[in-house]
Amino acid sequence: MTAQVDDELWSAIGDPSRRRVLDLLVSNGEVSASWLAGRVPVSRQAVSKHLVVLEQAGLISRRKQGREVLYHVQAGRLDQATRAMADLAAQWDGRLATIKRLAEAAHAENKRRQA
Amino acid sequence: MVMARYRWLQLERGSEHTGRERKLMAGLVIAREVLIEAPAEVVWRTITEPDQMSQWFADRVDLVIEPGAHGYMGFGDQGGPVVVETVDPPTRFSFRWNHPRGEEPVAGNSMLVEFTLTPEGEERTRLRVTESGHELRDWPDAEKQRYADEHQEGWAEYLDRLAAVLAKGQQG
Numbered sequence: 094m095t096a097q098v099d100d101e102l103w104s105a106i107g108d109p110s111r112r113r114v115l116d117l118l119v120s121n122g123e124v125s126a127s128w129l130a131g132r133v134p135v136s137r138q139a140v141s142k143h144l145v146v147l148e149q150a151g152l153i154s155r156r157k158q159g160r161e162v163l164y165h166v167q168a169g170r171l172d173q174a175t176r177a178m179a180d181l182a183a184q185w186d187g188r189l190a191t192i193k194r195l196a197e198a199a200h201a202e203n204k205r206r207q208a
Numbered sequence: 209m210v211m212a213r214y215r216w217l218q219l220e221r222g223s224e225h226t227g228r229e230r231k232l233m234a235g236l237v238i239a240r241e242v243l244i245e246a247p248a249e250v251v252w253r254t255i256t257e258p259d260q261m262s263q264w265f266a267d268r269v270d271l272v273i274e275p276g277a278h279g280y281m282g283f284g285d286q287g288g289p290v291v292v293e294t295v296d297p298p299t300r301f302s303f304r305w306n307h308p309r310g311e312e313p314v315a316g317n318s319m320l321v322e323f324t325l326t327p328e329g330e331e332r333t334r335l336r337v338t339e340s341g342h343e344l345r346d347w348p349d350a351e352k353q354r355y356a357d358e359h360q361e362g363w364a365e366y367l368d369r370l371a372a373v374l375a376k377g378q379q380g
Contacts, residue, residue, distance in 0.1 A: 106367075112366070115370065116370070119370045119374050120373055166374060168371075168374050168375075171367065171370055171371055171374065172371060174367050175367040175368060175370075175371045178237075178238075178368075181237070181238055182238055182240060185238055185240045185337055185339070186240055186242075188264050188265060188337075189241070189242040189335065189337060190242065191263065191264035192251070192255055192264050192335065193242050193243075193244045193335075195254045195260060195263060196244050196246040196250050196251045196254040196333075197245050199246065199250050199253070200245070200246035200247065200250045200331070
């Protein structure tokens, strides 16, 4: 996995409109751009642009059905993002655990001195 | 590890790609908390004193704990500028990081790390940390509020939830 790819991924999910689009795709399966446009507070053109960005980031794919283009989520890519976030959460959990250990040791030491 | 690389990419880009759009994560990224068996004053010293910070955070911490103070945090051979935002002992401490070198960190070009200490009795403190990215600046206020209500969760929770819904859908 390259840094470039990560950057595209975070940038793609970082935009609130695109998160809304992802939410909708995840809960509704395959849908069209016009269906999405009625449910996101931006213009139809903006929705099309967001779909392009999400597709470039590998988060969604398109499929033609008759005259319609339907979009769906790429589960593998989403899973990759989920794991990266779990790493970040684990980093903070590790830091909080160290803070807990340091503070509790300092508190015990203070009490020992007072006694 | 993925995130660590992402982080420092942001810092490097500050000088090398000044013209390029900054790509930071939006909204609340992470929210974690821990219950500590110590008074808030003791926890406060642990999270704000530089010699303590170097034990749980960066390898090298050059920072004065005053609002607006500029400092540096080193992680091995990497590191970057940090600016203190809120110092409200013993309940709130926050700083911004991951902004481009040479720029003042503001909402939009940096990540905000915020610690909140809540005493629970005399010898117990709930410590919460959040890390958040740029705000939803381009959205109408009503939409911002709606989005904030719907996305109280951090990114980890957001992605977990998406993945769970997706897994359920694939089974059914």
